[in-house]
Amino acid sequence: MTDSSQTMPVPPRILPRTAAFGLCALAVLAVAAMAGPRSGALLMIGLGFGLVLEGLRFGFTGPWRRMILQRDASGLVAQMVCLALVAAAAFPMLAAHPGELVGAHAPVGYAMVGGAFVFGACMQIVLGCGSGTLVNAGSGNLVSAIALPFFCLGSFFGAYHLVWWTELGALPVAALTGTGGLALTLVLLASVAGLAMALADPGKRAIPARYWLAAVLLAGLAILHLAVAGQPWGVVYGLGLWVAKGAAALGADLSGSAFWWAPANAERLRESVLTDVTSLTDLGLIAGAALAAFWRDGLTGRIADHPARAWVAVVIAGFLLGYSSRLAFGCNIGAFFSGISTGSLHGWAWFAAAFTGSWYGIQLRPLLGLEARR
Amino acid sequence: MTRRPVVLILLTAAAGFLAFDLARSAPLDPYLAPPLFALGSGQAAGGAHCAALPAR
Numbered sequence A: 001m002t003d004s005s006q007t008m009p010v011p012p013r014i015l016p017r018t019a020a021f022g023l024c025a026l027a028v029l030a031v032a033a034m035a036g037p038r039s040g041a042l043l044m045i046g047l048g049f050g051l052v053l054e055g056l057r058f059g060f061t062g063p064w065r066r067m068i069l070q071r072d073a074s075g076l077v078a079q080m081v082c083l084a085l086v087a088a089a090a091f092p093m094l095a096a097h098p099g100e101l102v103g104a105h106a107p108v109g110y111a112m113v114g115g116a117f118v119f120g121a122c123m124q125i126v127l128g129c130g131s132g133t134l135v136n137a138g139s140g141n142l143v144s145a146i147a148l149p150f151f152c153l154g155s156f157f158g159a160y161h162l163v164w165w166t167e168l169g170a171l172p173v174a175a176l177t178g179t180g181g182l183a184l185t186l187v188l189l190a191s192v193a194g195l196a197m198a199l200a201d202p203g204k205r206a207i208p209a210r211y212w213l214a215a216v217l218l219a220g221l222a223i224l225h226l227a228v229a230g231q232p233w234g235v236v237y238g239l240g241l242w243v244a245k246g247a248a249a250l251g252a253d254l255s256g257s258a259f260w261w262a263p264a265n266a267e268r269l270r271e272s273v274l275t276d277v278t279s280l281t282d283l284g285l286i287a288g289a290a291l292a293a294f295w296r297d298g299l300t301g302r303i304a305d306h307p308a309r310a311w312v313a314v315v316i317a318g319f320l321l322g323y324s325s326r327l328a329f330g331c332n333i334g335a336f337f338s339g340i341s342t343g344s345l346h347g348w349a350w351f352a353a354a355f356t357g358s359w360y361g362i363q364l365r366p367l368l369g370l371e372a373r374r
Numbered sequence B: 001m002t003r004r005p006v007v008l009i010l011l012t013a014a015a016g017f018l019a020f021d022l023a024r025s026a027p028l029d030p031y032l033a034p035p036l037f038a039l040g041s042g043q044a045a046g047g048a049h050c051a052a053l054p055a056r
Helices: A014-035 A037-055 A061-070 A074-096 A110-125 A130-138 A142-160 A162-166 A178-199 A209-229 A236-249 A263-270 A277-297 A308-327 A332-341 A345-367 B004-024
Strands: none
Touching: A014 A037, A014 A277, A037 A130, A037 A209, A037 A277, A061 A074, A061 A110, A061 A345, A074 A178, A074 A209, A074 A332, A110 A162, A110 A308, A110 A332, A110 A345, A130 A142, A130 A277, A130 A308, A130 A332, A130 B004, A142 A162, A142 A236, A142 A308, A142 B004, A162 A308, A178 A332, A209 A332, A236 A263, A236 A277, A236 A308, A236 B004, A277 B004, A332 A345
16 A cells, blocks of 8 residues: 555645635535525625635735836726726626616715725725725734724714715716716726826836736626625625624614614614625625635734834724725725726716825825835 | 734634624524525615615
């Protein structure tokens, strides 16, 4: 009998890696058995988002930062490619199935634009947007792990006050639809990509293979999400809901909030988060990122030290990320990614305001002790 | 410190929250759950999304 340990060396950590994947598969099956197949599928899609974003090191904050600081257009152009792929599928899906499927459509208003600006600044301070904070926390980044609970708190309070802020002034909801709307969206996405390429350093225009792969995989998952959930991918709704559930359990009266007392949201408060679309994909994002990071290096990376003022900044920025993203009708996912890819004008307004805010956030980061001064 | 304890604390907190939620929320019933795909289901979308503004 041959000794297999001599002829077939066992790769290191194969057992823990297999066990981690097995646990995730078991969680998906358990959720499907408890809450139905759609819930299981949404958790699986969320895991996919986390695996792609962390595994291929693709995101939103980093590419914007590299575009602003280094004139590196690769990540921003890959984002435009991803949005174009989603839009090419989402526009006809929405047109063919009105009612069953809804887009991420919201009004452009003062609070919406201001919220997007603040979000853009804060996401550069903590180096994590809506999806990025969940992914980074899931992969063991202490800054994001500290910011996350305050992000949730901010999302709850922002939603609580959302109607009041929106009544300060907002346009009617405007969305591009049909073939003409899709064509205009694709032209606008191509224009942004072209402008980024034109402004980029000549040596920083090539898109790495992993970005192409991430853009295609993310687009596929986002389209699947729309087909399964009936609504586009979102992040911050679920975070606020978690705090609202905790507040209600502690005896808080949420009937004073036009948002949390609205029928759709009151139902979410009564039902388990295992039936809530955004909660399921958020939990999947965290777990998927943890799985990818565990697979890569076993979570052995060291955590960076920061001065006290940096941690205070992280807490405040985390809260503002949550609060501002509710006023802006979404973060980089709910507003930028899903808004633009389903035709909402507010997605474009969000992009312009948040990109401007990002420039200020990048300037603030060294002053707050989160990186060395340039 | 490595990233491992951060992830362990986060996942434990998520598991604790899920246990709390399951204990306090309406009981789950997979037989009354919506179909796998909203697309083609004939059911209206739920409306609990970041972009949704409740009517006053």
